[in-house]
Amino acid sequence: KGKPKPNTVTLQASEKTFIEDEMNGEEPITFILKRQKKDLEAFGAGSLIGFIFTDMATYDGMEEGLGKDRAQRLYKALWLTYAPMWAKEARLDLGIGKVAGIEDLGRVLAYCQKRKFIPCNIVSSNDNKVILMSSSDPFAEIPTEFFGKKLGDNYFEAVALADRFFLNKVIEEVGMGQQAKLSVNKRLVRGDDKNEMTIEYLKK
DSSP states (O other), rough: OOOOOOOOOOOHHHHHHHHHHHHHHHOOOHHHHHHHHGGGGGSSSSHHHHHHHHHHHHHHHHHHHHHHHHHHHHHHHHHHHHHHEEEEHHHHHOOOOOSHHHHHHHHHHHHHHTTTTTOOOOOOOOOEEEEEEEEEOOHHHHHHHHHOOOOHHHHHHHHHHHHHHHHHHHHTTTTTTTEHHHHHHGGGGTSSSEEEEEEEEEOO
């Protein structure tokens, strides 16, 4: 009661055909926010609920206008755009000139998850395997607690799918695509008790 409802953006028939051309290389979330007459800078760490609300409304609007399959493809593309810049930012901020091993890669992935407001930490590591974990995830908690979403909703499926592709893209961006394997063991958006992923070094 009294909770705001997502201001969805429903794409019209012409947009279903030409949405990618209209974006013209622009990041999908920026494209949608402009249609909502909102500024991306307004949705920073100080407005986490607003950011997640907009992320959820963006997906819901695309699904309503385009259908589930295409909406998930576009939502995945949205988050993939952040992988190259955040991978570079992680290496600079962490002082990693070149990712030399699986532990460096774990640090980069944890950094990139934190950029998504997911407090991810390395809980176990050695030369062959790193395990990262998070006991909270705003992409699961805020939609269910503030906006009445139920786990199992297509939005949560899209979040889990997009995040897996995002993380694998980060691995590629730091030159470890042929040397590391990512396994997502648990996700809060899937109803698990935590987020947990394993990165294994692929021996040649």
